Amino acid sequence: MSTSLRRFRKYLFTVLLTVSSVIFALDASADLKVDFSSSGGYTENLLSDSSAIKDSYSTVRASINYYPFSKLELNINNGYTYYGKTSDLSNFVGGVGLRFIPTAANSRFSLLVNGAFSSQAYRDSYSQFNTDNYDFGLSLGYRLFSRLQLRSGVSYNSLIYTNYVGADKKTFKLFAGFNATLPGNFSLDVESGYATMGYKRIRESIRFIYIYNPFTPIDSSWTDDRLKSFYISPRLSRQLGAKTGVSVMYT
Amino acid sequence: MRHYRAQTAFFFCLAGLIFLIGSVALTAEPGRTHFVDLDGDGFDDNATDSDNDGIPEFSKQPSSGSQVSDNDSDFKSLADFSLPGLTATEETSTSAKFKGLQFSARSLMRNRCSLDSDAAFGPGNGIGMSSMSGGMVCAGGVCQPR
Secondary structure (H helix, E strand, O other): OOHHHHHHHHHHHHHHHHHHHHHHHHOOOOOEEEEEEEEEEEEOOOOOOOOOOOEEEEEEEEEEEEOOOOOEEEEEEEEEEEEOOOHHHOEEEEEEEEEEOOOOOOOOEEEEEEEEEEEEEEOHHHHHHOEEEEEEEEEEEEEEEOOEEEEEEEEEEEEEEOOOOOOOEEEEEEEEEEEEEEOOOEEEEEEEEEEEEEEEEEOOOOOOOOOOOOOOOOHHHEEEEEEEEEEEEEEEEEEEEOOEEEEEEOO | OHHHHHHHHHHHHHHHHHHHHHHHHHHOOOOOOOOOOOOOOOOOOOOOOOOOOOOOOHHHOOOHHHOOOOOOOHHHHHHOOOOOOOOOOOOOOHHHHHHHHHHHOHHHOOOOOOOOOOOOOOOOOOOOHHHHHOOEEEEOOEEEEO
């Protein structure tokens, strides 16, 4: 991707959002929800590490949800976060996404398909943190009885650093489980799943990393690796009152 | 010996599952909306939360979203992609219909499957935009690689 295009990408979702707003405003029958929000705060440790950087931050966000038909939701969102002292960390986050539910509301069988793309772009001095994120998910559910529901799903995520080699991650998840309501409003939820993540790690033979620039990409320093996880997680919970509950989970 | 123990454990798991399904099936009353807690918070997840404040409107039950029946009308509506009309109201708008569908698929929107070290396999680590910061340390809206 050319440098000029990379510079433009941080404004891409702002342009998309503006164009969509104009188009939808002209179409009186368009069913859409527009959301604007802003927030701010102060943190004693911005990066949650030993640097203990104190800073204030403020965020503005805008999003449009559009429903071309009753089973599909499209989303465009954009946000900008500004940091008071460490202003170079200020960044744009924009994305597009969809959720598709082709099954009926009173159906025993339910299906959810979702996909999203988002991009985070920092200022030039921190552009090595710029990322593109791709998400895809497919989930299935089946109501065996009104008190027993089965579910299963897969999801895939790809996190790509656009200006840096070595930190990209590709994650695949598979899960299945059931939720049963037992007599006495006890709920038993059992889930089992498998997740695997492909990533690059520094070779064991590398003993020293130049501390002032640890993110310098040296291809020979990296090797591909894969993290795997398998879990069985039963959870027993009980309603104590209309708005209170207790749960015990073991994984 | 180990093979025998595995067989015994499998037998007990299978018996437990059969007992569970049997007891749930026997206590289920067709046509009635039962208490269901999908996330273990003690709230009835068959109750709708129309204002999205996290607290269901118990006083307004049963709502359209909680009409859980065992009738199978399912696959007929796979091709029902009704377009929004100029006369769409809040109840008949496509966004309201989508919200109803979302309610029916609410159990699919959460799972405990995660590789993040701080995830603790808790709920809310689902698919979608929430995983945008996967593999990153985030604070105050800024993220960096672990």
